[in-house]
Every structure is written in structure tokens, then in C-alpha cells.
Amino acid sequence: MRLELHKAHVKSIQWGASTSLKDGVLSVNKDELLGMLKQDERFKSVEVDLAHPGEKVRITPVKDAVEPRCKISGGGEVFPGTASDVETVGSGETFVLEGVAVLTAGKLVGFQEGIVDMSGEGAKFTPFSQTNNLVAVFQPVEGIEIYEYEQACRMAGLKTALYLAKKCLEGGAKADKVETYELPALKDALAAHPELPKIGYVYMLQTQGLLHDTYVYGIDAKRIIPSIIHPNETMDGAIVSGNCVSACDKNSTYIHLNNPVIKSLYEHHGKDLNFVGVIITNENVTLADKRRSSAYAIKLAKMIGVDGVVISEEGFGNPDADLIMNCRRAEQSGIKTVLVTDEYAGRDGASQSLADACKEADAVVTAGNANAIIELPAMEKVIGYDEFADTIAGGFDGSRHADGSITVELQAITGATCELGFNKMGGITI
Amino acid sequence: MSQHIVCVTNNPLILERYKSSDRAELRLVEGASTDVFRVARDLIHAGWKFLNHPQYGNFKPSKQPYRTLALEASESDLAPVDMDSFSMLENALDDRQEPLVPEACSETTQHDFAVIDAELMKETLNRFYKKSIPLF
Numbered sequence: 001m002r003l004e005l006h007k008a009h010v011k012s013i014q015w016g017a018s019t020s021l022k023d024g025v026l027s028v029n030k031d032e033l034l035g036m037l038k039q040d041e042r043f044k045s046v047e048v049d050l051a052h053p054g055e056k057v058r059i060t061p062v063k064d065a066v067e068p069r070c071k072i073s074g075g076g077e078v079f080p081g082t083a084s085d086v087e088t089v090g091s092g093e094t095f096v097l098e099g100v101a102v103l104t105a106g107k108l109v110g111f112q113e114g115i116v117d118m119s120g121e122g123a124k125f126t127p128f129s130q131t132n133n134l135v136a137v138f139q140p141v142e143g144i145e146i147y148e149y150e151q152a153c154r155m156a157g158l159k160t161a162l163y164l165a166k167k168c169l170e171g172g173a174k175a176d177k178v179e180t181y182e183l184p185a186l187k188d189a190l191a192a193h194p195e196l197p198k199i200g201y202v203y204m205l206q207t208q209g210l211l212h213d214t215y216v217y218g219i220d221a222k223r224i225i226p227s228i229i230h231p232n233e234t235m236d237g238a239i240v241s242g243n244c245v246s247a248c249d250k251n252s253t254y255i256h257l258n259n260p261v262i263k264s265l266y267e268h269h270g271k272d273l274n275f276v277g278v279i280i281t282n283e284n285v286t287l288a289d290k291r292r293s294s295a296y297a298i299k300l301a302k303m304i305g306v307d308g309v310v311i312s313e314e315g316f317g318n319p320d321a322d323l324i325m326n327c328r329r330a331e332q333s334g335i336k337t338v339l340v341t342d343e344y345a346g347r348d349g350a351s352q353s354l355a356d357a358c359k360e361a362d363a364v365v366t367a368g369n370a371n372a373i374i375e376l377p378a379m380e381k382v383i384g385y386d387e388f389a390d391t392i393a394g395g396f397d398g399s400r401h402a403d404g405s406i407t408v409e410l411q412a413i414t415g416a417t418c419e420l421g422f423n424k425m426g427g428i429t430i
Numbered sequence: 431m432s433q434h435i436v437c438v439t440n441n442p443l444i445l446e447r448y449k450s451s452d453r454a455e456l457r458l459v460e461g462a463s464t465d466v467f468r469v470a471r472d473l474i475h476a477g478w479k480f481l482n483h484p485q486y487g488n489f490k491p492s493k494q495p496y497r498t499l500a501l502e503a504s505e506s507d508l509a510p511v512d513m514d515s516f517s518m519l520e521n522a523l524d525d526r527q528e529p530l531v532p533e534a535c536s537e538t539t540q541h542d543f544a545v546i547d548a549e550l551m552k553e554t555l556n557r558f559y560k561k562s563i564p565l566f
Contacts, residue, residue, distance in 0.1 A: 109542035146545060208487040209549035222553065245546075246488045285482050286554045318485035321518075344490070355485045355521055 001090050002182040003232040006072060006175035008168065010099040013050050013132040019167035026100060028134065028164065036163060037136060042152040044139045049383045051103075051118050051133040056380040058122075059135050061113035062414045063104045063243040065128050065254040066157045068097040070165035071236070078165075079237040081218025083158035090232035095169045098176075101131040101254055102164070104157040104243075105384040106138035108150060108211065114247025114414030115376065115386075115406070122376040125416040125424055128254075135383045136160060150210060150243055157253070158240060181232050181266055186277065190305060193274040200277055200306040201231075201261055202297055202326055205239065206250065206314040207282040213242030214251075214314075216280060222289075226281035226297035228304075231262045239280070248370045248416040249342050251314050260421040261312055261340065276306060281326070283319040294325040301335055308336035313419050316344050316370070320355040331360035342367040342417035347409070367418055368425040370411040378404030434503040435481070435558045437551075438469045440532070441496035443544040444551065448559040456559070462529040463497035467519065470499045474516055477509030478502065482554045484522040495532040495540070496547040500554050 008021055016027025030048060037046045051057045069078045074092010077084035103116065116128045123129035136156060140149040183189055190198065205214040207222035214221045216229070216239055229238065234256055244250035262278065269275040281297035284290050301309055309330055313323040320341070327337045339361055343353035349369050386400060400406050410416040415423055435454040437444065440461060450456045459466050470484070481500040504512070532540050 109546060206487070209552060210546060212487055212550070250488075283487065284553065285487070285550055286557075287480060287483055289553070290483065315488045317489060318483040318487045321483055321485065 001230045001232050002180065003074070003090055003235060004093045005096050005179045005181070005235060006093055007096045007098040007177050007179065008173050009176045010097050010132055012052060013100060013134060015050070018171070019164065020171040021097070021168040021173035026097065026132065026164070026168070033160065033163065036159065037156050040152050040156065042141060042144055042148055044141045046156075047137045049135045049137070051135060051383060053118060053130050053132070055118045056120070057118040057383060058376070058379040058381070058386060059103055059105055059116040059118070059133065059383045060386050061105060061107065061384060062116050062247065063106070063108065063113055063153055064157045064241050065252040065414070066102045066161040067254045067257050068100055068102065068161040068164040069237065069257065070095050070162055070169055072169065076236070078162060079158045079240060082215055082237075082240050083155060083162050086217055088233070089236035089238055090230050094236055095165055095173075095175065097165055097168060099132055100164070101128050101133050102157050102160045103128065103133050103135045104138065104153050105135055106153065107385060108146070108153065108243065113244050115408070115412050116414050117376055117379065120377045120379070121374060122413055125374065125410060125413045127415050127418075127422055127424060134160065134164070137384050147210060154240065154243060158237070181235065183231065183275065183277070186304065189274070189276045193270055196270070196272065196274040197307040198276050198305060199265065199273040200279060200301050200304060200309045201265060202301065202309045202311040203261075203278055203280045204311065204313050204319065204322060204326070205280055205282050206319065208285050208318070211243050211245040212315070215240050215242060221280070221282045222284055224280070224282060226279055226293055226300055228300060229278050229280050231266070231278050234259055234262060234278070244414070246315065246370070246411050247414045248411045249315055249367070249419050251418065251420055252415065255415065255418060255420055255422045258422065261310055265310070277304060283314065283322045285318065290322055290325060294322060294329055297326060298329040298333055298335070301330060302333050306335060308338070310338045310340065312340040316342065317355055324354070324356040324358050324361060327361045328358045337361070338363045338365065340365045340367070340419050340421060342419050343369045344371055345369045347371050347373055365421070367421060367423055368410065368416065370409060370417045372410045374408060374410055374413065376406040376408065435500065436473065436478070436503075437498060437500045437555060437559070438466050438473075439496070439498035440466050441498055441544050441547045443548045444498055444555070447548060448555055448561060451560050454558040462531045463495060464523075464529045466497040466499060467523055470501060471519055473501050474519055475511060477504040477506070477511060478515070479504065479512040480515045480518060482551065484518050487550065492529050494543060494547065495530045495535060496543050498547055498551045500551070500558070
């Protein structure tokens with residue numbers, strides 16, 4: 001499967017007479033966009049706004065972030081099974097508006113979901129302070145069932161992203177660069193590079209219930225048994241987020257589209273490892289489901305015949321048990337593991353980092369301590385509603401101060417400790 | 431012991447949504463999430479096993495006022511303590527912060543927390559309990 005990402009770089013975003021891209025400036029026809037979003041009768045109101053890097057703007061509570069993409073060729077359309085018809089994606093050419101994110105915001109439940117600051121201390125921790133953001137803020141109609149409303153918000157984000165990319169492509173926008181991703185069929189992949197270790201990727205998807213769900217080709221991933229997916233399919237939106245809990249380490253759709261683990265495995269492919277494929281698995285609540293998924297995912301890795309796997313987690317708490325179960329089973333099967341996680345080690349960093357551990361987990365990458373405290377200065381403008389700061393995950397009584405500043409744990413910052421490495425914290429050895 | 435599944439909860443929404451049956455009991459605990467854990471600990475000391483992982487996904491125990499735990503009885507009255515369950519319980523309890531009690535939250539937030547707790551437990555409880563209302 002071969003996929004070309006045709007990336008057009010966007011320097012800024014503005015409202016305009018038509019939705020188009022010219023000289024790196026994305027113009028958006030606000031009325032046309034609002035007209036499309038308001039067709040969903042589940043929304044009482046929809047507002048859209050723009051936010052640029054460096055502005056004194058706070059966006060909260062953020063649910064999902066989506067990168068605008070659409071297919072040029074290769075069959076199907078991005079976000080299959082959700083915003084588009086179910087068709088296999090991951091081949092051909094895909095158009096990408098790079099440097100833009102669609103952020104969805106609004107009250108879903110009276111806590112959770114994230115904060116994105118476009119400047120100040122908080123901006124240093126969220127990747128979405130560096131993107132030109134189109135923010136859609138929703139209010140549901142009275143009496144709507146909460147699952148319905150979540151689905152409406154999810155679909156609105158995906159449709160907006162698809163709309164932006166399609167309009168620009170139809171208007172003649174050209175890519176500034178083309179990235180090519182290609183992995184052969186499994187029999188050829190396994191025969192290639194016999195001198196290099198065969199490496200797979202076990203991609204854990206959060207699937208514990210409302211706000212904790214992930215969708216694969218439109219299927220709620222808690223209802224799948226682990227499966228093999230081509231890495232290119234993730235770049236065409238085969239995996240989408242069911243909105244966020246917790247903000248710091250829930251993988252938004254934007255991050256699924258730009259998974260750094262997959263990108264890095266591609267970069268190393270043929271040099272110091274042979275990247276042979278991706279196994280998606282879930283993170284359930286019931287212990288029997290956890291054991292089934294872990295056993296099945298590692299069985300797939302054994303059937304493929306990998307020498308090692310990278311395992312990434314999503315979320316914390318009981319998903320730590322899935323991570324460790326996957327690690328132990330793989331290592332005991334003779335498959336080496338590297339784990340990617342984050343830590344909840346208390347505000348002073350002195351507490352146990354994960355809810356579970358095993359001696360086989362001896363190669364672990366951390367994305368940071370989500371309990372670390374951060375002071376967010378007051379902003380000149382808030383898009384959305386900041387009255388939930390006291391009850392947001394990572395917030396506490398008194399989080400929001402009278403002057404508009406906020407004291408929270410990093411947990412409240414969207415993408416701050418992303419366990420795919422799409423965050424801004426890290427350490428290097430010098 | 432005729433009922434071999436028990437669901438211990440301080441979440442009133444669970445009792446609205448499900449009914450006890452011949453094989454599965456619902457037990458409402460008054461108080462905080464730590465009180466639910468104490469009831470579960472007594473059962474585990476008597477040989478019961480967890481059906482769901484007692485760690486919450488993405489919540490510190492002290493940050494979610496409601497807690498719902500499903501346990502299964504051992505086949506023997508003289509069963510030893512299930513060490514996996516015991517260890518999971520102790521890890522879940524290892525949070526030295528004061529628990530958030532439902533009354534400390536606004537009515538809307540209480541409801542939202544109750545919904546999230548019930549939704550997280552839905553897959554587990556749907557297998558063992560009769561539903562009181564058909565719409566979920």
C-alpha cells in the first residue's frame with residue numbers, strides 16, 4: 001500500500017467570501033460553514049471562531065482536534081465509516097492542510113475535556129498552540145441524549161475538516177511538499193531486510209465508554225477483537241477519537257492522523273529495523289475483556305513473526321493494566337517491547353507513576369508527569385466556556401481565579417502528555 | 431449463596447438502570463467511593479474476585495465521587511483470597527487525597543459523574559443484570 005500526502009502549508013486563517021487557500025492564507029466562508037453545521041438538528045446553537053499562535057486566547061473545553069484532509073485519488077474518502085462512506089483508505093494521494101486544526105468545544109459533561117492556550121505558559125505544553133485553529137463551539141438542544149450529542153460533536157469536527165480540505169483542493173490549491181509512505185504486502189515485508197529486526201506496533205485505543213471511546217472505520221473499538229491495520233490507513237482517518245478524557249493523554253483525531261510512532265517507524269524502516277505492520281487493540285473495563293484483547297493482540301504479533309513491538313498506551317489508570325499485560329505477554333513470548341506511556345506521579349513526582357508494573361517492562365518512554373502543576377495567565381479572550389476549570393480533569397476547587405488566571409495540573413492541557421509523543425515535553429541526553 | 435455476582439456502588443443511577451436478579455445482586459453503599467472500596471475489600475477477603483478492573487480509566491479515585499465495582503463469588507466457601515484482586519484493590523486505594531463526595535459537586539456535575547460511571551460499567555453490567563429501562 002502506497003500513500004502520498006500532498007501537504008499545503010497554511011500560514012494563517014481568516015474569514016472570507018469563499019473557502020480557499022491562496023499564498024498560504026486559508027480563507028473560510030463563515031456563513032457556508034455555519035450553514036453546513038447547523039443542518040444537524042441536535043445543535044441548539046453553533047458558533048465558529050478563529051485563533052492564531054501567539055494570541056491571548058484560551059479555548060476550552062476542547063473535545064477533539066482534527067486536521068483538514070481529503071482524498072485526491074486512491075479510492076474512498078478520509079474518515080471512512082464516520083464522515084464518509086466505508087471504503088478502504090490508505091492508498092493513492094491525500095491532500096492535507098498543514099498548520100490548521102479544527103477544534104470542537106462546548107459542554108458535554110460538566111467536567112473533563114481540555115484547555116488550549118494560544119500564548120503564555122500553557123501554550124508551551126499543547127501542540128495546538130502552534131496551529132491556526134478554526135474553533136466550533138456547540139450547544140445541544142434540550143433533552144438530547146448525551147451519546148447523541150457526543151456523536152454530533154464528533155461528526156461536526158470531521159465534516160468541517162473534510163469541508164475545508166475539499167474546498168481548497170477544488171479551488172486549485174497546490175501542495176508545497178509531498179511525503180510518500182509505502183509498505184509492501186506482508187509476505188514481501190517479512191522477506192525484506194533479513195538482516196534487520198522485524199518490528200511491529202501495538203496501537204492501544206481507549207475504549208472504556210462515553211468520552212473514552214475510539215472508532216475504527218466507524219466501529220466502536222470496544223467491540224473489536226485486535227486487528228491488523230496498515231499504517232497508511234491511519235493517515236486517512238480510519239481511526240477517529242470519540243472526544244476526550246483526559247485531555248492531556250487522549251489521542252485526538254489530529255494525532256491519530258499524524259501518529260509520531262508510525263512516522264518514526266517509517267523513518268527507521270530499512271535502516272535499523274524492518275517495520276512490518278500495526279496491530280490495533282483496545283482498553284476495556286471488564287477484566288475478561290482485557291485478557292482477551294491482550295492475548296489476541298500478542299497472538300497476532302506472534303503469527304506475523306515480529307522480533308519486537310512498540311506498544312503505546314492511551315489514557316491512564318486501568319489502561320495501565322492493559323499496557324503491562326501486553327508487555328508481559330509479548331516478552332514471555334520472546335518478543336521484545338518498548339512501551340510509550342505517561343505518568344501520574346503526584347504533583348511532586350514522588351508517587352508511583354503507573355497503576356501497574358512488571359519486571360519485563362524495562363524499556364519505557366514517558367511523555368511526562370500529568371500531575372505537574374501549571375499556572376495559566378488570564379487571557380484577553382475565551383472561546384468556549386472556562387467555568388469548568390474547577391472540575392475539569394486536572395483542575396480542583398479554586399483552579400480558576402477571579403482575575404481569569406487558572407492553576408491546574410497538566411492533565412487539563414490538551415495533548416500535554418500525549419502517549420504517542422505528539423507533545424512538546426521531552427528529555428535528551430547531552 | 432444463591433447470588434454469585436454482586437455489584438457494589440454508591441451511584442444511584444446504577445440502581446435506576448439495573449435490577450437485581452436471582453444470580454446478581456445490586457448493593458447501594460451510602461457515602462464516598464472509599465466506602466464502596468471498603469465493602470469490596472471485605473468481599474475480597476472472603477474469597478470474591480473482581481469482574482472489572484477497580485482502577486478508573488483516567489480518573490484518580492479521589493476525583494470521581496461515584497464508584498461501581500462488580501465482583502464474582504468463588505466456587506468454594508473456603509476459597510483463598512484472590513491475590514490478583516487483592517493487589518488491584520490495594521493499588522486502586524493507594525491515593526492519599528481526600529475522596530470527592532457527591533454532595534461536594536453541583537447537582538449537574540453530580541449527574542454527569544453518575545452518567546460517566548454508569549457508562550463505564552455498562553459493558554460489564556449488561557452481561558449480568560436485567561435492565562430497568564430499555565433505552566441504553
